[in-house]
Amino acid sequence: MQTLVTTTLENNTATLTLQRPERLNALSIPLMEALTTALQAADQDPQVKVIVLTGSGPKAFCAGADIDGFYNEAQGTMDEHNFREKLVLLLETLMRSQKPTLARVNGFALGGGFGLAMACDLVVAADSARFGTPEVNIGLFPMVIMPVLYRSIGRKALMELMLTGDKITAEAAKELGFVNHVVPAAELDAKVAELAAKISGKSGSTLRLGREAFHTMADMPLSDALRYLKQMLSQNLHTPDAREGLQAFLEKRPPIWNS
Helix, strand or coil, rough: CCCCCEEEECCCEEEEEEEHHHCCCCECHHHHHHHHHHHHHHHHCCCCCEEEEEEECEEEEECCECHHHHHHHHEEEEEEEEEHHHHHHHHHHCCCCCEEEEEECCCCEEEHHHHHHHHHHHEEEECCCEEECCCHHHCCCEEEEEEHHHHCCCCHHHHHHHHHHEEEEHHHHHHHCCCCEEECHHHHHHHHHHHHHHHHCCHHHHHHHHHHHHHHCCCCHHHHHHHHHHHHHHHHCCCCCHHHHHHHHHCCCCCCCCC
């Protein structure tokens, strides 16, 4: 049986790799189930401080939904309910992770694959990567991934992508603000490792609280967000790592984190 997702752990970073290069790592129901399980395991692993998501092969991060996997041409029917439910669960699992998440985009990130990348906290892309929502070209609209795209991309730019189905370059994506770094393909692993190392050197409890606060306050009115974040700061200040960080600052030494 094919292993659909592999996990490697190095320097407190779990790298989850989609293993369907022959299908451009397209999302089938079994693949989404395997990735959801791998994400949950990495999220609960105390050794993991950063989760990296990527695709195998040089061509694609993830080319979107594997239409052949849920569309029955002979009957003209789709197992769309099951597919939709698995995709929603996968995106929720990724967005609700307690660990910072980083998309390593090595090629096409289209449709559902684009959604996966945008559900991650940070995105590092090879200069050969391409992003887009081509669903409209086959009479569909990117309904399920729209919320995660909307949280990362400006309204006008996102609407143009969804209405036209155009694919854009990694550099254009960076200019629009939804890619953090663009590097030559040969430098992609080094850049991802550099960024993951910076993050994993921070307090795990602080990262968890900060990420939770960021995503929670994003949908709040300003007044509610301020009050919520005041409470979160109080919770942050009472953690052992915050006390250690403040003490280390006063003593002019590097902090020694508890988590």
